Amino acid sequence: MDVLKKMGKDAMTKVTGTELEKKIAEACSNKPWGASTTMLSEIAQSTYDYQEYPVVMANMWKRVHESAKNWRVVYKALTLLEYLLRNGSERSVEDARDHMYQIRTLCDFQFTESGSGVDQGINVREKARHVIDLLNDRERLREEREKARANRGKFGGVSSQKMQGFGSSAQSFGSGGGGGGGGGG
Numbered sequence: 001m002d003v004l005k006k007m008g009k010d011a012m013t014k015v016t017g018t019e020l021e022k023k024i025a026e027a028c029s030n031k032p033w034g035a036s037t038t039m040l041s042e043i044a045q046s047t048y049d050y051q052e053y054p055v056v057m058a059n060m061w062k063r064v065h066e067s068a069k070n071w072r073v074v075y076k077a078l079t080l081l082e083y084l085l086r087n088g089s090e091r092s093v094e095d096a097r098d099h100m101y102q103i104r105t106l107c108d109f110q111f112t113e114s115g116s117g118v119d120q121g122i123n124v125r126e127k128a129r130h131v132i133d134l135l136n137d138r139e140r141l142r143e144e145r146e147k148a149r150a151n152r153g154k155f156g157g158v159s160s161q162k163m164q165g166f167g168s169s170a171q172s173f174g175s176g177g178g179g180g181g182g183g184g185g
Contacts, residue, residue: 018055020043020046020056023039023042023043024043024055024056024060024063024080025059026039027040027043027080028060028063028076028077029072029073029076030070030072030073031072032072034076034079035076035079040080040083040087041087041152043084044083044084044087044088047084047088047089047091047092048088053089053091053092056084056088056092057092060077060081060084061077061099061102063076063077064077064078064102064106065102068121069111071111071120071121071123072120074106074109074124075123075127078103078106078127078131081096081103082131082134084096085131085135085144085145086145086147087145093141093145096131097135100132100135103131103132103135104128104132106124106125106127106128107125107128108125109121109124109125109128111124
């Protein structure tokens with residue numbers, strides 16, 4: 001009976017995707033609003049897990065290569081990549097460097113809204129340049145990763161689980177509030 005249950009669950013997962021795949025799809029959706037920092041943090045945390053890491057990267061790269069009409073998906077995938085560069089495992093940085101050519105091609109991304117004539121490609125082009133600059137400046141990237149690590153410890157709120165794997169030392173995160181949002185001005 002357990003075998004049948006597992007087969008059913010596996011079949012359902014293939015149709016609907018795992019929780020992690022759903023999170024990535026939501027974070028990189030074509031909706032006009034961005035992903036929450038909490039969601040990005042959870043995805044970044046998954047890059048420290050040996051089995052979840054390839055799922056995160058494969059799903060993110062798939063979205064980076066979406067067609068131009070889905071420019072928001074491409075932009076959000078680059079936003080996720082930028083977040084992973086600061087907060088993900090060191091292996092995600094190496095993977096991004098391995099894909100530098102693909103990111104560089106997005107510096108020429110073109111998409112203009114039909115009707116309004118608005119150049120939406122500029123968003124992707126600027127984000128791609130920003131990611132390339134961060135990858136090329138190893139010292140700045142190291143500093144930003146250290147700053148992100150310090151902020152995770154300071155603000156907590158991510159989860160009480162430990163992040164470890166791929167040569168990183170374990171770090172605990174408190175479940176204290178943190179949050180923030182809005183800002184006022």
